[in-house]
Amino acid sequence: GAVVSQHPSRVICKSGTSVKIECRSLDFQATTMFWYRQFPKQSLMLMATSNEGSKATYEQGVEKDKFLINHASLTLSTLTVTSAHPEDSSFYICSARDDSGNNQPQHFGDGTRLSIL
Amino acid sequence: RKEVEQDPGPFNVPEGATVAFNCTYSNSASQSFFWYRQDCRKEPKLLMSVYSSGNEDGRFTAQLNRASQYISLLIRDSKLSDSATYLCVVNQRGSYIPTFGRGTSLIVHP
Numbered sequence: 352g353a354v355v356s357q358h359p360s361r362v363i364c365k366s367g368t369s370v371k372i373e374c375r376s377l378d379f380q381a382t383t384m385f386w387y388r389q390f391p392k393q394s395l396m397l398m399a400t401s402n403e404g405s406k407a408t409y410e411q412g413v414e415k416d417k418f419l420i421n422h423a424s425l426t427l428s429t430l431t432v433t434s435a436h437p438e439d440s441s442f443y444i445c446s447a448r449d450d451s452g453n454n455q456p457q458h459f460g461d462g463t464r465l466s467i468l
Numbered sequence: 469r470k471e472v473e474q475d476p477g478p479f480n481v482p483e484g485a486t487v488a489f490n491c492t493y494s495n496s497a498s499q500s501f502f503w504y505r506q507d508c509r510k511e512p513k514l515l516m517s518v519y520s521s522g523n524e525d526g527r528f529t530a531q532l533n534r535a536s537q538y539i540s541l542l543i544r545d546s547k548l549s550d551s552a553t554y555l556c557v558v559n560q561r562g563s564y565i566p567t568f569g570r571g572t573s574l575i576v577h578p
Binding site for chain 1: 499500502509510511512513514517555557559564565566568570571
């Protein structure tokens with residue numbers, strides 16, 4: 352089955368650090384990948400749609416200069432949380448959908464638990 | 469009105485029980501449907517796609533009712549390990565962004 356790899360799974364760092372998270376589709380091509388954030392006991396919240404070869408599309412209220420997205424190839428998207436602060440601590444999850452058909456399901460990475468001290 | 473709605477629960481059932489969840493969607497142009505399962509502090513995992521004719525995978529049965537615009541998930545012979553949040557996801561024609569329900573929490577107790 353389709354596999355999405357997300358790395359790292361856990362990050363603990365000081366306030367002001369920038370953190371880069373990678374999302375790879377391992378056995379399929381994904382023109383579009385999605386980045387979500389989830390706070391404890393809350394629903395997944397879509398942050399942005401990552402588009403290969405073009406700019407990401409950000410949801411309302413998500414700062415594009417804070418959350419930099421790069422989708423350099425059909426199998427890799429990265430999210431960089433710049434100058435992270437404690438309020439950015441959350442569970443970040445990426446997902447990707449196989450380009451082969453409109454009715455394909457999304458597959459999620461394992462998520463990255465980010466803790467900013 | 470939300471595009472995809474689910475009863476948040478929790479549904480609290482004993483082991484062995486049969487439990488069913490519904491998920492309603494508002495956009496009649498919706499074209500593909502899925503159920504995901506999310507365990508606490510984990511990523512969502514695809515449980516099953518939902519086909520027009522209905523489909524079954526072991527103890528799980530998914531159905532689609534286009535006329536009433538809802539999908540359902542039936543779990544038979546519940547196990548303790550079925551405890552999780554079940555997310556309904558809808559792909560709408562003309563949109564590449566999947567729409568999530570907020571999830572239904574299931575607790576299976578001994």
